[in-house]
Amino acid sequence: MNNHSSESGIFNTNYQSWAERNGFSDWALALLWIVAAFILFQATASVVAVALVLMKGGISADANEMMSQLTENLDLLFIGNSTGQILFLGLATWFFTRLHTSKKGRKEFLRFSVQPDTLQKSAITVVLIIAIQPTIWFLSWINAFIPVPEVFSNMQNTQMQMIENYLRGDHLLMLTLFHVGLVPAICEETLYRGYVMRAFQKSWGIWPAIIVSGLLFGLYHIQLSNLIPLATLGMLFAYITWVSESIIPAIIAHLVNNGGSVLVGTYYPESAFAEITPESMPPLWAVIISLLITAYIVYWMYGQNKKSIA
Numbered sequence: 001m002n003n004h005s006s007e008s009g010i011f012n013t014n015y016q017s018w019a020e021r022n023g024f025s026d027w028a029l030a031l032l033w034i035v036a037a038f039i040l041f042q043a044t045a046s047v048v049a050v051a052l053v054l055m056k057g058g059i060s061a062d063a064n065e066m067m068s069q070l071t072e073n074l075d076l077l078f079i080g081n082s083t084g085q086i087l088f089l090g091l092a093t094w095f096f097t098r099l100h101t102s103k104k105g106r107k108e109f110l111r112f113s114v115q116p117d118t119l120q121k122s123a124i125t126v127v128l129i130i131a132i133q134p135t136i137w138f139l140s141w142i143n144a145f146i147p148v149p150e151v152f153s154n155m156q157n158t159q160m161q162m163i164e165n166y167l168r169g170d171h172l173l174m175l176t177l178f179h180v181g182l183v184p185a186i187c188e189e190t191l192y193r194g195y196v197m198r199a200f201q202k203s204w205g206i207w208p209a210i211i212v213s214g215l216l217f218g219l220y221h222i223q224l225s226n227l228i229p230l231a232t233l234g235m236l237f238a239y240i241t242w243v244s245e246s247i248i249p250a251i252i253a254h255l256v257n258n259g260g261s262v263l264v265g266t267y268y269p270e271s272a273f274a275e276i277t278p279e280s281m282p283p284l285w286a287v288i289i290s291l292l293i294t295a296y297i298v299y300w301m302y303g304q305n306k307k308s309i310a
Helices: 003-011 026-057 063-072 074-099 118-131 133-143 150-168 173-204 206-220 224-244 248-267 284-309
Strands: none
Touching: 026 074, 026 173, 026 206, 074 150, 074 173, 118 133, 118 224, 118 248, 118 284, 133 224, 133 284, 150 224, 150 248, 173 206, 173 224, 173 248, 206 224, 224 248, 224 284
16 A cells, blocks of 8 residues: 555545544644643553552652652652553553544554555664764754753753663663663554644644644653754654654654663663763764764655655
């Protein structure tokens, strides 16, 4: 199935979705679900994590001591986080998609399909994610010049310190890769590159959908000092999904990005957790090479997409 036939299957059928029958815009429902899914995910993650800490040995009523206990049991926080993501970013999004398409069209709507070139595109995206890392570092450096409210800065610093302490300590690498790499790769891609991107595409077209879904992905992480690189990655994952006409390459790209961060943080923590400041500009030669390779792969993937349509 090529891109053209897949697009026509979504947008040019006689089927009228629940949203269309009831006068709801696809993009508005998508925004509503992003907020609801985020709240439900966070609430579930917190409840599960606290329950696991209680089962392990109790928890203090003092807020500061409670936070310290949760920090010392980051593995339990990961379990809570994965539970929330699986239930609401993944499974609940699958069911919510039913408001936009038929029951049989849900898989195609979310682009859970394998095309003849999916394996090839997946391999190329692995190279792309590795190649773009110096550019992401450069964007983080640019982001460091933007003032961030102290509350967000402190929250992110606390989060990063918790993760650094965890990765520097004894931890089961495969379990960490599961919670930090695999679960977010599948669940976040289902929500943002599957559901949100398609809903915005139906309302506004593909390029606004790529841009807006990427920005929403960046904001979802509540890391304003990393908003530019996160939004850029979100747009890149969206672009990969569009030109591949499959969510699978984006899932693999997300997994490589997150899994690579875990591996670097475990074996090279000094580099992984080095503070990004206006004074820590990455080597310009590395950024230029990264941009050239990234631009070439992006252009090549676009060319392959145009050939498949033709």
